[in-house]
Amino acid sequence: MATKTLTRGMGTFFKECEHPESRWSKCPHPYKIRYRDATGRQREEAGYATQDKAKARLNEIYQAKKGPLKTGNTEAQEIAEMRFEDFAARYISNRKRGLESNTIEQYELGLKAHINPHVGSRRVGTFTPGVIEDWLNGMELNKVGLASQKNAFLVLKLVVDAARHRGAIASDPFLDIARPNYVPNEVIIPTFEELNAIRDAAEDDLRLVIELMSGCGHRNGEAHAANMRSIVADDVYRINEQIHSNKVQPAPLKHRKRGEFREVPLPRKTHDFFSYFTDTYGTDKNGYLLVKGNGSGNQHMQHYFYGKQTLRWRWDRCLERAGVEVKYTMYSLRHYFASNCLTHGIPITDVAEWMGHKSIEVTYRIYRHLVPGSITRAAKILNERL
Structure with a gap:
């Protein structure tokens, strides 16, 4: 196998085929390049259709190792x-x-x-x-x-x-780098009977979080920012804040700027428990329900404020008391909300908006299997007008 070497330190290009070097420009086989990276490791790349493309790539790598171009910047x-x-x-x-x-x-x-x-x-x-x-x-x-x-x-x-x-790196070091491909595991969803058992086994403060996550699609932090003023209609709840596990003050929602919000359906059962909790425990001066201490509103939910580990411990004990053997996470309650929506024919576009996903692609990737018969149903509906 013959090789052609460029300037010292730039590397070589070659072909791994039976054709002589003099016929490389006419044979169909791709060029390969060999070079040493910034750490001194020898590397190879393949798939260059022409000599010029192989040389250009070697030059790009060489310039990257040298650092920024001398432009006076x-x-x-x-x-x-x-x-x-x-x-x-x-x-x-x-x-x-x-x-x-x-x-x-x-x-x-x-x-x-x-x-x-x-x-x-x-x-x-x-x-x-x-x-x-x-x-x-x-x-x-x-x-x-x-x-x-x-x-x-x-x-x-x-x-x-x-x-x-800003000119500090000569060429893109991410060229041809494949980013990590994260695909969420298939979700596991509690049954209706398991959800009821979990509700019955939870203390009231944890129960309120469970009701908001399974009934309205809240995230953990959003549920912990539960506020009486967020009920904007008997059947509508406005989610506009969340509580971080390492902070005590409300913060903007994920993927949204301060002051932005999303409105979600408020089922009657969830509304009733919200009212029960408010009547029983009251709110602080700002309308927050899940606060501790003197009611000033500066510390939200002791088990959340002291860290997610404590919240996870309480959740696991709740599952034990409920006799639920499946190791659901609290996020499974959001999955329950999505499942409840999609299996009852609510459009996935609405579900994506209510759950606060950055794009509908996220919702579709996670929950598509919950509406497996959508194409068949569509064919039957369309047939009626044909």
């Missing part, structure tokens, strides 16, 4: 020499004015848990596809969940792209 040079963790902290801090607090928290958590421990000390200008691949492989070896991998990937790409757009 002092900002680019400064960023290229910075440690990644320092540039990321500065970049996220500068963006706080345009992002909600829960989004900032997600970025900072991804950096702290999955990015900085592995590439935080690396100079920004030295990021290459090989570095990204090694980082992804490291997360897999450490058995990081796919959802966390996906979120960390998005944060790393956000910061690295910001540096590249």
Whole structure:
């Protein structure tokens, strides 16, 4: 197998076929390239249709290893020499004015848990596809969940792209990198009988959370921000806040800015328990139900305020008292809400809006199996007019 070598350090390109080198330009086989990445590891890539494309790719990799192009851009040079963790902290801090607090928290958590421990000390200008691949492989070896991998990937790409757009990285290190593909596991949903047993076994404060999640589709944090003023009609509840497990103050909803909300159906049974809880325990001066202490509204639900671990413990004890052997999570109550809607013919577009999903694709991917007969039903309905 013959090879052609470019300038020292740039790598080689070749073909693995029986045709002589002189006929490479006319034979149908693709070119391969071989080079050493920034860590010194030898790598190969295939699938280049022409010599020019193979050379262009080798040149791109070479420029990436050299760092930013010498354009006289002092900002680019400064960023290229910075440690990644320092540039990321500065970049996220500068963006706080345009992002909600829960989004900032997600970025900072991804950096702290999955990015900085592995590439935080690396100079920004030295990021290459090989570095990204090694980082992804490291997360897999450490058995990081796919959802966390996906979120960390998005944060790393956000910061690295910001540096590249400022000229600190010569070429895109994410070129041809496949992002982690997170597909949620098939949901498990309590039966109606199991839900009733769980309701009966729960203390009143936990019961209110259960009612809102299974009856209205609340998330955990949204249910803990239960407020009497959110009932805007006898059958409509307006969700406009959530409580974080590590904070005591209400925050904007996931995927929404402060002041934005979504309105959801309020079933009579859920409304009745809401009224019972309010009559029995009252509210604080701001209308919140799940508060503790002196009723000032500054501390929401002791078992949530002290952490999700405590909430999980209470939930597990509730399942034990109810005699439910399946290890449902509290999120299974949201699945119950979606199932109840879809199996009774409510359009999936409405369900997606009520659950607060970022796009209907999320709802469809998770709950499509709950409406397996939709095409058959549609065929029968359409046939009536044909």
